[in-house]
């Protein structure tokens with residue numbers, strides 16, 4: 001993975017010193033509250049319902065075992081012993097004190113980590129495919145491009161005070177696993193008809209209260225021009241994005257109000273001025289970063305192992321886990337292994353210090369010392385040899401990370417909701433819990449198959465509800481918790497926003513409602529091969545709606 | 557209280573006076589006028605023979621107004637609120653694309669030690685500090701970061717060029 005050189009290290013160290021001084025001035029009453037708020041947000045520090053919350057950047061989701069151990073140390077030393085993985089591949093700590101945050105940032109810097117620009121109206125962490133470098137459907141490894149872009153965006157002098165936050169995701173595979181179409185800029189690395197590498201650029205996607213799928217701004221952008229094009233988009237946005245109304249300040253609104261064609265024209269005009277500037281990437285720059293992501297030393301004989309087949313036959317629970325939690329790897333005899341953070345009785349995405357320590361050890365032992373965070377709030381050991389699958393499974397089971405439910409109904413994406421978030425209308429974790437209990441039976445879940453259930457506690461949409469196959473959104477009705485349901489959303493290649501079923505349902509009825517939707521699907525599907533999403537797209541809303549409201553008492 | 561001006565990396569007396577739109581030209585001294593006044597009275601102001609800078613609102617497209625202001629000895633760009641970063645883009649265009657060589661002045665609510673480093677990088681050369689700022693601390697803040705990732709309008713050598721060397 002990428003290793004900091006002296007420059008990268010110096011920058012994060014200087015950033016810690018800067019923030020330490022800002023915090024000192026704030027506590028001494030020398031820095032106005034409002035300004036400190038904006039400065040601390042740019043260092044990942046929110047102040048939440050009960051306590052401050054610190055969001056730590058995990059660029060493109062990649063962590064070394066040493067970094068994972070440090071996250072465990074932070075959870076133990078400064079928090080209540082756990083952290084929370086987010087839908088943008090970051091980790092959040094919910095209980096640090098404000099005074100301790102400079103020390104936390106210094107600890108992070110000691111392992112080449114930071115919280116720079118994980119919040120605030122600036123360019124946020126770059127996200128990518130959690131299977132980067134190992135996926136069979138990948139054109140090239142997207143991570144070097146992410147790292148180059150990360151450096152360009154870090155403390156960018158012109159774009160630190162944008163109208164609103166700005167999120168970029170980069171994907172290089174046939175299947176989009178990075179939700180690029182719901183990002184402010186979505187980058188698809190592609191090859192054109194001449195065999196040259198480059199990018200298809202999407203702009204103006206986003207979730208939140210006005211969810212929008214990004215529009216294609218350019219079919220093919222040459223490989224060398226990634227930064228200049230992003231800079232052109234951002235310059236147009238910084239100049240023209242709305243600052244009068246926070247709800248209309250994202251670039252998606254500018255693109256929509258300007259019209260995509262006109263917006264593209266403005267970007268192209270700006271880009272023409274800067275595409276041949278120093279922003280052009282050179283092959284040497286690319287190669288230098290690419291060498292950090294070279295392949296690990298795989299065992300050429302990994303596929304010769306026979307223990308795996310024997311263990312599969314001997315242990316049905318292990319076999320069941322391999323069916324859901326392994327993904328194909330490019331190299332014969334290897335798999336990418338998902339550790340599920342969606343276990344019964346645990347808030348989706350939560351991981352405690354002991355688990356973090358254990359994950360670090362397992363990464364060292366079985367996966368070349370690295371682990372990845374997925375945007376579905378799980379972990380991936382990307383390079384596990386087949387002989388190691390059984391011991392890894394046993395170890396994961398021992399720490400509660402072996403629930404065999406990846407991609408199934410209980411693998412929900414869920415925001416913190418009422419439990420932590422001061423903006424929430426309704427609980428989400430408790431609903432996830434109830435759904436977990438109801439659908440705990442794995443055979444039923446397997447029968448239901450691939451499905452994405454996404455849940456947010458308010459329309460800010462941290463839980464990606466608008467792109468869930470089933471989306472659940474908490475709404476407030478005269479102080480009571482109600483839930484609005486959408487069907488048919490997707491954040492993959494076929495990105496779409498879910499359609500509302502109708503009136504919202506009460507807290508008491510929401511689990512029944514999900515069950516009714518699932519039963520409708522099971523009754524309507526052509527065959528087991530037709531997924532929930534495909535089935536919904538074929539039969540439409542009517543049968544779902546009929547059954548949902550026939551059984552559930554909707555609010556008038 | 558008069559504002560503190562940082563220029564050429566030190567505290568300097570402000571030799572310009574910002575003239576209200578309805579105020580008559582004073583007898584002596586360098587002046588800054590609003591862009592709207594400059595547009596309306598340009599001929600007369602030029603004929604006065606005085607040294608006159610122009611203050612540009614942050615909503616204006618720099619490329620569009622460049623011919624009217626490129627020859628001014630001073631252009632002031634405004635930060636009407638702490639988080640309003642539009643003038644950063646205006647400054648880079650002036651300093652980099654249009655190679656403006658006069659005094660490029662930052663004014664307004666963001667001209668504080670916590671943003672001044674970015675302003676230097678974007679090409680500003682003078683700073684009307686917001687009230688209550690410690691000029692020594694502001695000067696020190698310019699050097700808070702020693703290794704920028706990006707090339708910009710200042711002369712700091714960015715990391716990617718250092719690595720190429």
Ligand code: HEM
Nearest residue numbers: 085086087182206207208209415416420421423460461462
């Ligand atoms: C508990 C504290 C949190 C607060 C106060 C908070 C606040 C917000 C707000 C206000 C927005 C809407 C921004 C907009 O529409 O421009 C938002 C969006 C979002 N948040 Fe959070 N959030 C919190 C936690 C989380 C967590 C835990 C996650 C991940 C699981 C998360 C992931 C996201 C994502 C992915 C979006 C949507 C981005 C988009 O609009 O494209 N947030 N959040």
Ligand code: SF4
Nearest residue numbers: 415421424457458462
């Ligand atoms: S979706 Fe709403 S309730 Fe959930 S974390 Fe985001 S802001 Fe809070």
